Amino acid sequence: AQRVTQPEKLLSVFKGAPVELKCNYSYSGSPELFWYVQYSRQRLQLLLRHISRESIKGFTADLNKGETSFHLKKPFAQEEDSAMYYCALSGISGYSTLTFGKGTMLLVSP
Amino acid sequence: GAGVSQSPSNKVTEKGKDVELRCDPISGHTALYWYRQRLGQGLEFLIYFQGNSAPDKSGLPSDRFSAERTGESVSTLTIQRTQQEDSAVYLCASSLDYPQGDKNIQYFGAGTRLSVL
Numbered sequence: 413a414q415r416v417t418q419p420e421k422l423l424s425v426f427k428g429a430p431v432e433l434k435c436n437y438s439y440s441g442s443p444e445l446f447w448y449v450q451y452s453r454q455r456l457q458l459l460l461r462h463i464s465r466e467s468i469k470g471f472t473a474d475l476n477k478g479e480t481s482f483h484l485k486k487p488f489a490q491e492e493d494s495a496m497y498y499c500a501l502s503g504i505s506g507y508s509t510l511t512f513g514k515g516t517m518l519l520v521s522p
Numbered sequence: 523g524a525g526v527s528q529s530p531s532n533k534v535t536e537k538g539k540d541v542e543l544r545c546d547p548i549s550g551h552t553a554l555y556w557y558r559q560r561l562g563q564g565l566e567f568l569i570y571f572q573g574n575s576a577p578d579k580s581g582l583p584s585d586r587f588s589a590e591r592t593g594e595s596v597s598t599l600t601i602q603r604t605q606q607e608d609s610a611v612y613l614c615a616s617s618l619d620y621p622q623g624d625k626n627i628q629y630f631g632a633g634t635r636l637s638v639l
Contacts, residue, residue, distance in 0.1 A: 418564075444626060455525075456565075456613065456630040498565060502626045509555065509578055510626060514564030 414439045416501050416513035424519045425489050433484040433516050435473075435499030445475055445482040446500040446510070456498070459484075469493070489520045526631035528614050534637045535604055543599045543634045547616030553625045554597050556589060557613040559633070565613065571597060572619060604638045611635050 415438040425431055437443060447459040460468045462475040462482060473484045482499060499513040527546040535541050547554050556568040567581040571591045582588070586604075591597040601608055615628040 421562075446626060455632055456615075458627055461626070509567055509570045510628065511567065512557075512565035 414443065414501055414503055414511045416499050416511055418497075418499055418513035418516050420516045421514070422517045422519065424521065426521050427491055428488050431484075431486045431489045431493070431518065431520075433497050433499075433518065435482045435484065435513060437480050437482065437499075437501050439480075439501060439503060441503060442477075444502045445473070446502070447471070447473055447482075447484050448498045448500055448512070450496040450498070452495070459497070489518075491520045491522055494518055494520045526614055526616050526629050528612075528631035528634050530634060531632065532635045532637075534639065536639055537606060538603055540600065540602045541604055541636065543601075543612050543614075543636070545597045545599070545614030545616075545631060547595065547597070547614070548629055549595075551616035551618055551629070552594060552622070553617045553619040554591060555615045555617075555628060556597070556599050557615065558583075559611040559613055561610070568599070568612075601636075604636075606638050609636055609638045 417436045419434055445462045448456050449459040450456040471484055471486045473482050475482050496515050496517050498515045500510045502510050529544045552573055554571040558566040558568055569576055569589050570578040573594050574591050586602045589599045611633040613633045614631045617625045617628045619625045
């Protein structure tokens with residue numbers, strides 16, 4: 413069974429501090445990993461995916477297959493980064509759907 | 523339309539009543555998903571439509587929950603004999619599907635907030 417674990421419900425940091433949102437997964441195979449974000453009063457939307465290997469809004473995430481992790485990082489948090497972040501996993505089956513973690517609320521204080 | 527549209531945005535109902543939630547996906551998106559988001563919980567997968575058929579309905583929590591999709595467009599999620607534990611935000615998402623596109627890039631609606639009194 414595939415599972416995504418986000419151990420922190422809430423992460424509170426000051427503006428300019430580094431941020432790391434943790435995500436661990438369980439999957440017997442080679443999954444695809446994603447981070448989705450929901451800003452206040454906005455819809456849930458894709459932030460980034462591991463196969464793109466790109467930085468979005470200063471965020472990066474590296475898939476570590478040895479540690480089965482896909483942590484989301486940003487060196488200097490901004491107040492506008494405050495949002496709910498969901499890590500998600502997809503298997504390789506054509507019928508495979510996204511499995512989401514429970515989410516981590518990031519609060520960036522001035 | 524420009525995005526995924528869900529209606530109603532809010533629904534308050536009495537325990538035991540049936541409710542119907544509607545989702546209009548992005549035009550051309552063949553894949554459609556329903557999720558449930560309870561307060562303080564993550565996204566809980568309910569059902570996935572590929573066209574008008576549902577290859578994965580494993581997330582439906584009980585036989586009180588059903589969903590259908592017609593014309594590869596609109597979908598309705600029906601909850602019969604609602605219970606207080608059904609109170610949640612119900613989210614719909616749509617995506618392209620293989621081979622036209624990547625079903626993992628899902629576009630979400632604003633959700634329907636259901637409150638069962």
